Amino acid sequence: MSEGVKDRAPRLAPGCRLGIGEGQEDLLLIPEGALRLKGPARAIVELCDGERTLCEILEELTRRYPSDDATRIETEVIALLGRLRDRGALEFV
Amino acid sequence: MKYQPQGLIAEVTHRCPLHCVYCSNPLEMQRRSEEISTEDWNCIFRQAGEMGVLQLSLTGGEPLARTDVTELVRAGRSANLYVNLITSGVGLDAARLNALIDAGLDHIQLSFQDAEEGPANEFAGTRAYALKLRVAAMIRERRIAFTINIVVHRHNLARLEEMIAFAEQSGAQRLEIANVQYYGWAFRNREALLPTRQQLDRSIAIVEAARERLKGRLRIDFVHPDYYPKYPKPCMNGWGHQQMLIDPSGRVLPCHAAPMMPGLEFFHAPAHSLRWIWEDSPAFNRFRDESWMPEPCRSCERRTRDFGGCRCQAFLLTGDAAATDPVCSFAPAHTVIEETLVRINTKDEVPTGRSWVYRIDPH
Numbered sequence: 328m329s330e331g332v333k334d335r336a337p338r339l340a341p342g343c344r345l346g347i348g349e350g351q352e353d354l355l356l357i358p359e360g361a362l363r364l365k366g367p368a369r370a371i372v373e374l375c376d377g378e379r380t381l382c383e384i385l386e387e388l389t390r391r392y393p394s395d396d397a398t399r400i401e402t403e404v405i406a407l408l409g410r411l412r413d414r415g416a417l418e419f420v
Numbered sequence: 421m422k423y424q425p426q427g428l429i430a431e432v433t434h435r436c437p438l439h440c441v442y443c444s445n446p447l448e449m450q451r452r453s454e455e456i457s458t459e460d461w462n463c464i465f466r467q468a469g470e471m472g473v474l475q476l477s478l479t480g481g482e483p484l485a486r487t488d489v490t491e492l493v494r495a496g497r498s499a500n501l502y503v504n505l506i507t508s509g510v511g512l513d514a515a516r517l518n519a520l521i522d523a524g525l526d527h528i529q530l531s532f533q534d535a536e537e538g539p540a541n542e543f544a545g546t547r548a549y550a551l552k553l554r555v556a557a558m559i560r561e562r563r564i565a566f567t568i569n570i571v572v573h574r575h576n577l578a579r580l581e582e583m584i585a586f587a588e589q590s591g592a593q594r595l596e597i598a599n600v601q602y603y604g605w606a607f608r609n610r611e612a613l614l615p616t617r618q619q620l621d622r623s624i625a626i627v628e629a630a631r632e633r634l635k636g637r638l639r640i641d642f643v644h645p646d647y648y649p650k651y652p653k654p655c656m657n658g659w660g661h662q663q664m665l666i667d668p669s670g671r672v673l674p675c676h677a678a679p680m681m682p683g684l685e686f687f688h689a690p691a692h693s694l695r696w697i698w699e700d701s702p703a704f705n706r707f708r709d710e711s712w713m714p715e716p717c718r719s720c721e722r723r724t725r726d727f728g729g730c731r732c733q734a735f736l737l738t739g740d741a742a743a744t745d746p747v748c749s750f751a752p753a754h755t756v757i758e759e760t761l762v763r764i765n766t767k768d769e770v771p772t773g774r775s776w777v778y779r780i781d782p783h
Contacts, residue, residue: 340565340593341563341564341565341566341593342526342527342564342565342566342593343565344502344526346474347500348500350472351474351500354474356474356475356502356526357565358504358526358527358529358565358567358593358594359427359475359477359504359527359529360475361426361474361475361502412636413635413636415593415594415639
């Protein structure tokens with residue numbers, strides 16, 4: 328993803344929402360399908376509310392996981408959000 | 421559950437203002453008086469949600485021909501299902517669209533028959549094109565997932581680039597270009613609808629180039645025409661593996677063409693529980709595992725990927741639902757496909773007239 332994207336706020340695309348209830352906890356529901364969110368991915372997607380910038384999301388995650396390497400968090404979060412955007416499930420406002 | 425259902429396709433009515441020549445609805449359609457009630461659907465959706473079904477597709481016929489679609493959407497969301505509406509757009513105005521979105525509709529798939537008004541109306545057997553454009557504009561103004569679906573065949577593939585250009589400026593996030601599937605009315609009209617190999621090769625090249633160009637803006641799904649691939653499609657991802665379809669009368673099916681096959685008994689919901697039908701009814705188990713498979717499927721390494729192909733296609737083309745899908749190049753009956761393709765691809769014999777049969781509407 329390009330540099331400027333850090334100042335923009337990611338949010339789920341229309342028609343994409345996190346699964347609710349039994350058996351749907353790790354699912355992102357999308358038109359006519361579902362994507363499985365592994366590990367901390369759901370918590371990351373929950374932060375993508377269209378208000379927080381990517382920069383702020385990274386700061387928040389670094390606060391939450393102080394023992395993890397901040398550079399590694401950044402690499403992994405950007406990779407996850409990039410995949411979701413390519414799949415049409417995420418947009419930057 | 422060994423086979424976890426993922427999707428429920430609810431054909432809530434067979435009534436439709438369009439009469440498309442490639443409609444895959446059964447030739448024997450159900451009447452309005454046979455349709456089950458809002459409360460019955462509500463009960464079915466609750467059971468589906470409890471079984472772990474994720475996706476509900478409201479389709480038909482034209483689902484908007486029912487006056488209770490908003491309630492059906494609400495019932496689907498209450499049952500914790502993701503709700504898709506598969507529609508021609510006929511019957512949708514701003515107030516109704518707003519009500520559907522307020523009720524929790526997640527995604528709209530709007531059909532177009534062509535990128536040009538004249539042919540579009542001809543294939544649909546009705547003048548719906550202009551209205552569909554207005555519906556597309558209405559959907560674009562709202563924040564809801566939007567897919568455009570265009571069924572393609574011999575008589576409109578020449579305009580594939582125009583169709584993609586149209587979808588590009590329509591505001592849709594996804595374009596589904598689906599070749600006709602040869603069941604129901606489409607099977608009856610298949611000689612007039614099958615594309616030539618030249619058309620198919622051209623369309624694949626166009627779609628690939630468009631996918632590259634539109635990456636990140638418009639997703640393009642392409643459904644290949646039956647008969648051309650070397651191997652058959654993994655129909656429904658396996659009989660009774662992931663999907664169930666319920667017809668307007670509440671009859672639960674592994675796919676919508678299944679009732680034409682002899683010797684299979686299909687049960688109605690909610691009179692019978694969805695779980696019993698899915699797990700234990702003989703028809704759902706008939707082609708579920710590999711024990712029904714003849715050779716060459718039984719020893720074929722692809723059997724876990726395509727499951728022997730489509731049972732309904734096998735029945736339509738060979739008279740035996742338990743035969744290898746003739747589309748498969750290893751199938752004993754593959755000659756039927758070869759002969760059809762030779763006929764279609766021999767210039768002099770291509771049927772040029774529009775001698776097709778329009779779908780009629782049930783009352």
